[in-house]
Every structure is written in C-alpha cells, then in structure tokens.
Amino acid sequence: MDPAFLQSCHLVVNRVSKRFVANGESLWAVRDLTLCARPGEFAAVVGPSGCGKSTLLAMLAGFEPVTEGSITLEGRPVAGPGPDRGVAFQEDALFPWLTVAGNVGYGLRLQGRSRAAAREEALRVLNLVGLEEFADYYPAQLSGGMRQRVALARLLANRPRALLMDEPFGALDALTRMEMQQLLLEVWTKLNVTVLFVTHDVEEAIFLADRVYVLTARPGRVLRRVEVDLPRPRTPDTYTDPALTELRHEVLALLLEARNPSYVPEVVYPY
C-alpha cells in the first residue's frame, strides 16, 4: 500500500485473515482483506451472505482477534473492544433493565460522570435522534425503530472515533429504514465521525456511502472498490437518481459474479 495514503487513513484493515476452528475443521472466514477509511468518511461493505462481513466487524470492534494481518485506528493497533469504536448490532442490544436515558448515559457513567451529568448529556444526544420525550421509557416500551435510535444515541454519547455498523437496519420496515438512513446521514454530517457500514442491501450501501467495498464469497476479501459520487446531502430523491440505479446494477452484477464458486476473482488491492 501507498504509505502516503495510509497516513491519510483513519481506520486501516491491512491484509487481515481470520481462521475459525470448529468441529475439528479449520475454515478461513476472511482472507487477506485490505480496506481503509479516511477520517470522516462513510464506507460501506457489501458481500454475499456468509462471506465474513460480521467477522470483519467483530475484529474491528476487538471482539475477535485477527489470525493474520493488522487493524489500526489512528495509527494505534486495535486490541480489544473500547469506547473509541461504537458498534451497532443487527439485533437489539439495549439493556432492558435501564431506561432510555440510562442506556444512553451508560458509557458516560463508566467514565466516572455523575448521574446528573450523564443524564444531561444523554438528553442532549437523545434530542439529536428525536427521542427526548422518551427518556424515561424502558426499551420494551419502544418500537423497533425507536430502539435503533436509542442504540445509535448510546453510541454517540461516547463520542467514538469510528462507528462500526452491522446491518443495523436489517430488521426494520422499508419506511422506518429510510428514516433511519436519513437520520444516520444527518448525525454523521454533524459529528464528522468515520463510519464503516456493513449491509447486504446494495441500494442502502450506495445511498449512504462515499465508497462501497464489494467482497467476494467466503473467504471474504475485497473484490472491488466502488466510488459513489452522488451529490450530498442525499435526500429521498436520491433513491430514484439514475446514477444510483446504474451503480446498483454494477454492484449487483459484481456480487452475482462473486457468488459463482468456479469464479476466481482477480483480487485487487484497493490502493
């Protein structure tokens, strides 16, 4: 990789491989995967099911060690989970025993802030996602879409350097999903945080991201980096932009190709 480019990067996944040993068999989930994101960039990752997207995110989050290669955030190697990287899970991961404000303020309390200070900050962040009046509700009393907003607010309260999102809107209905995409973009613009967004929805990836990494089937590695030069801010009109449709066809064709087991990709290093 070009060292000058690496310098400009914020989040670097450098030739990472991951091997799982299960039932006495070893399996490469990710092989020689390289990608990176510049500060404040919105990068999306799409790939066929089972190609190692969640595994990649788990390694970035620090939940799983890498087998080979290295992952760095702002030049420091990632070793274990930490509040500098906020992770949005596909499933609901709110703490059911805490209120909305309690969930959002959780990370701040861990940092030693007083209950009152944590609550004040939580309310400020909740305002950002439009849920201020639900501060004293419990997660079980919210809809799925609202819970995802709370989950997002909980990440933002920690002021992470990077957001790692694993199909966070996968379980939502189409309309709520579009609302959440808009909200995420708003928040991202305001806070200028680096986002790595994993999804299997090609349209979602293109709509949100500055660039899309298309992965091969397992073992996952980068098949193509697709630049998305749709204008910002992206609005509901962007969904019907012919440029988006064109990109969508391009990526879908790539994915179909990548799914074919006899297809041997000519893997490109993106940089």
Next chain:
Amino acid sequence: MAEPLTLDAPAPRRCLDWLPFVLPGMLLSTWLLLTGTGHLPEYVLPSPGRAVLTAVDFVWGRWQLNAYSGTFLGHAAASLQRVALGFALAAVVGVPCGLLTGCSQWTRRLLDPTVHAVRAVPGIGWLPIAMVWFGVGTRTTVFLIALAAFFPIYVNAALGARSVRPLWVRAAKMLGASRRDLFFTVTLPAGLTATADGLRLGLGVSWAYLVLGELTGVPDGLGAVMMDARMNGQVEIILVTMLAIAVVGRLSDLLLLALFRRVLPPQPR
C-alpha cells in the same frame, strides 16, 4: 338467523367465587363433627372453638388458659431473629458466589462441583454433627438455616448470571466496561430477577429449618413451644404454633416481595 357478532364481551359478573371455599368448609364441618360428637377426645384433636380461644390467648394472654398464655411475641421474636440471621448469612455468601459462578468459568470450576457435592447431603442429615459442633441451641439452628437456605440462593443466582445475553456483554465492553464494570452493571442487574426468586425460596427453606433446629431443645422460639407443648400434652398449642409459623413465614415472604418491588426495575421483559 344467527345473532350479530358484538365486539363487547358481556361484563363479568362481580361476585365472590365460592368454589375455593368448599373444601375448607367441608374440613371445618368434619372437624366440628368429630370433636363435637365426642368421637375424638380433646387430647388428640381439640375443638375449633377451643383452638381459636387458645390462639387469641397465646397472643394476648387475657384468659391465662395455660402456661403459654401471652408468650407469642417473645417466641416469635426469638424465631424471627434466628431466621433473619441464618437467612442473611446464606444470602451474603450465596448471592455473590452464585453470580460469580454464573459469569466466570474459573469460579464455576472452582465452586460448583464442591457445592453440589455438599448439597447431596440432605439438610436434616447435618443436625447431629451440628449439635456436636455448636451444642443444642441457637447456634445450631442458625447454622442449619444458613446451610439449607444457601443452596437455592446460590443455584438461582448462578442461573440468573448465566442468563446474561452475550450481546449485552459485547455491548457493555464496546461502551468501555471493564470486567469489574461488567459484573456490577450487567451480570448483577440481569441476574436480579432470578436471584430474587432464589432468595424467596431460601427464605421458605429458612422457616423449615428453623423448626427443625428449635425442635432440638432450645428454651424459646415457636418450634420450641411446639415440642414443649407436645410433652405437656397440650395439643391445641401445637396446632396454634403451626398456624403461627405459617402466618409469620408468609408475612416475611410478603415483606421480601415488597422489598424486591422497590429494588427491581419495573421493566416489562
């Protein structure tokens, strides 16, 4: 023609359900019949009226019917103190051990096999050795209570800690939780419901072992009164103390429940 469907269900009739009272009514009349017709002598089963009089006298001591007149409060206080002490010991050891066992492999491997091996000895089986070690009296009773109440508390706390979803652990770590934080902010609250169930079971067991401990010859306490009354042939007192233990035990259970309701979050899971 079929009747049109209405969405309003007919309002439920407000009246007392009489079915649950049938069996107690039958038992009471049998009791009255047996004692009233002289089929059973008073020294086997006293009449219901006499039992009620004895109970009132046991509590207030107005009529001085027997040697136990008006002594209820003193005995109940002695028993309550033993239960409280034994139960508190069991809870203080059982809750942390159980929670740690449920959330750490290391603690589980260290504790679980031994605990379950000890549990294989029935609680009553500890009575003779406890009498050797602690003598006859309060200390034996408290020991038996603490030992017996420990197991349900430990097992349920472990169950609660094991019910923590791995996703919560990941979320907490991602938000900056250390191992210590994880225990206090995830394992503890997530395991609280199951732990509370364990504590209730433990309190029930405490009352059972209180009676066992007090039967062995302590001077005071409800169990002691029972045994004493048997020696003196005062059957009505035996019955009344049985009832007293049931009432006090149930009250303590309600108290614990009220406490949980204050501590546990009201979240609908």
